[in-house]
Amino acid sequence: MKILVISRTPWRLDNSFGNTYSSIFSKMEDVEIAHIYLADGLPEKENVVKDYYQVAESKIIRTFFKPRTRNSRVGNRVFPNNRKKTELDKTVKVAQKKRWPIFYLIRDFIWRYGNVNYEGMEEFAHNFNPDLIFAPLYYANYVSRVILKMQKSLNVPIVLECSLDVYSLRQVSFNPIYWINRFS
Numbered sequence: 001m002k003i004l005v006i007s008r009t010p011w012r013l014d015n016s017f018g019n020t021y022s023s024i025f026s027k028m029e030d031v032e033i034a035h036i037y038l039a040d041g042l043p044e045k046e047n048v049v050k051d052y053y054q055v056a057e058s059k060i061i062r063t064f065f066k067p068r069t070r071n072s073r074v075g076n077r078v079f080p081n082n083r084k085k086t087e088l089d090k091t092v093k094v095a096q097k098k099r100w101p102i103f104y105l106i107r108d109f110i111w112r113y114g115n116v117n118y119e120g121m122e123e124f125a126h127n128f129n130p131d132l133i134f135a136p137l138y139y140a141n142y143v144s145r146v147i148l149k150m151q152k153s154l155n156v157p158i159v160l161e162c163s164l165d166v167y168s169l170r171q172v173s174f175n176p177i178y179w180i181n182r183f184s
Contacts, residue, residue, distance in 0.1 A: 004130035004154070006036045006147050008138060011052070012044040017136070022046055034128040036121060036150070038111075038143060045080035053124040054078045057107070060114035068115050075117030077124060102177050104140070111142030121146075122153045130156055137162040 003025075009017040025031060025048045034051045035043065043052050055075040066072055135147050137160040151158050173179065 001030060001132075002032045002034070002128060002130045004034050004036065004125055004128060004133045004150070004156075005049075006038075006133060006135040006143070006150060008038050008136075008140065008143055010037050010039060010041045010043040010054070011035050011046055011049055012041070013046070014044070018044065018046070022048065034125070034130065036124070036146075038146060042078060042081035051124070051128060052078050052080065053121060055116055055121070057110070060110055060116060063115035064110070064113075073115050073117035073120070075120050105177065105180070108141050111145070118149065121150070125150055125154055130154065132156050133158045135160055 005011075005021065007017055009015055011021065012018040013022060025033060028048075031048065033049045034053070035049050036053045036055075037043070038055050038057070040056045040058050042054075043049070053075065054077075059074040063072055063074060133147060133151055133154070133156060135143070135158065138144070147158060
């Protein structure tokens with residue numbers, strides 16, 4: 001079975017996404033995986049993952065300050081890097097550290113109007129020819145849009161894995177932007 005995994009996070013054993021998914025998929029026989037991820041950083045070499053495609057957020061941000069051309073589109077096949085740390089763009093680091101709700105709205109805007117290489121992503125996925133798409137269910141709209149766009153292009157089933165922090169609304173925040181983002 002060929003599975004296309006789409007996530008926000010690079011597949012690394014030093015993060016919870018990579019660690020969890022390696023545990024799940026390494027036990028399965030006759031499974032081949034390709035991974036599309038929507039973040040900065042490089043994946044770590046994992047035996048179960050055949051190929052990787054990255055769309056780096058910091059590069060999408062930069063496309064707003066340059067003329068739009070076919071060559072300036074963001075997204076490409078990447079190769080694993082087993083270094084412990086990968087350097088993130090300063091803008092992305094600040095947003096991750098502060099975690100202000102306005103950053104999530106800005107990120108959704110950037111993904112909606114940024115110069116993403118969807119053609120390259122679709123070509124990557126079609127060349128892999130998956131039987132299904134597997135993805136964590138995020139509350140971030142841009143990830144859902146990418147998953148649905150890929151499903152429409154590939155015409156294969158989607159399997160979503162939902163964690164408790166996405167499933168529950170039992171959270172405390174007095175910031176109205178947080179709740180606007182959450183409900184959207």
